[in-house]
Amino acid sequence: MGARCSRVLAESNPARYGFLWRWFDEIYALLDLLLQRHYLSRTSASFSENFYSLKRIPLDGGSGLWRLASHGLPRTQHWRSLLVIIAVPYVKVKLDRLFARLREEDDYAIHLPESSWKRLYKAFLAAYPFVNMGWEGWFLIYRLLYIFGRTQSHSPLLRAAGVRLGNLTPADLQGIEQSSSSVSVPSSSESVVGKLTSFLGKAVGGVAMSLSTGVSVGVFFLQFLEWWYSSENQETIKSLSSLPTPPPPVHFDRLTDKTLPRLKTMCPLCNKIRTNDTALATSGYVFCYRCAYSYVKRHQRCPVTGYPSELQHLVKLYSPEA
Structure with a gap:
């Protein structure tokens, strides 16, 4: 949805909004970082995991069993989770687009004499499909192992972050609700930096809570638009709403x-x-x-x-x- 909006704005006014389309991945990653950091700190889960009432539990020992989700993850698991949620998908998308662009250029470009850069270029085009297949196979193996109870995480990214997923308990839900409703008043002894940090944290928290309630409606609306403008649905609507074929002109009926x-x-x-x-x-x-x-x-x-x-x-x- 964000990519479509950025593209529409960029095409309508390239001089003013063109940077939104050129730097969409970076802008999206930055906004996603703020959103995911807030949810990991307040609910011990990413935005989508919290939407399904899940939380991340550290794998090292049993500390995660008694730790409430509202307390957040330990520092190590917190930054690892941010890394695998933000950085890994960003790098994957960039590599996929680079491969698609280089392969298209290779199909239509004039092949120059061999050079070190050309050999590296060809090696990347030859190796990346196998690397991508290995990446997808790695995820498939983890899912199969999780189904048969051989691993605690269904994804290697969760394993790399040192966490596993679990359901939110009533105590977790109560703690998250109390944490969201509580407002801390900074004392006069706090520094300006502390007050500014507290204000930014509250602002990000408010934006995140607004997103949590609005994204569900937005996702439903987006799915509705995709269904409405799908080719199959358009054919059905056209067949139901199209006017009948007008009869031939009277003058043409008399034509011999x-x-x-x-x-x-x-x-x-x-x-x-x-x-x-x-x-x-x-x-x-x-x-x-x-x-x-x-x-x-x-x-x-x-x-x-x-x-x-x-x-x-x-x-x-x-x-x-x-």
């Missing part, structure tokens, strides 16, 4: 084969060989210019089909011999 000349080079009005061929854009029939001009000016319709026509609908035809 004798009305039109048998030779294609003859004018339907004067029944002579056409001179200064002119087509009528509303119907496609070709006449002499003088005949078509006089008839359309007098009757404002096509001589053959009866379609309403004007003089600006006359189109001069130039034969290849001319």
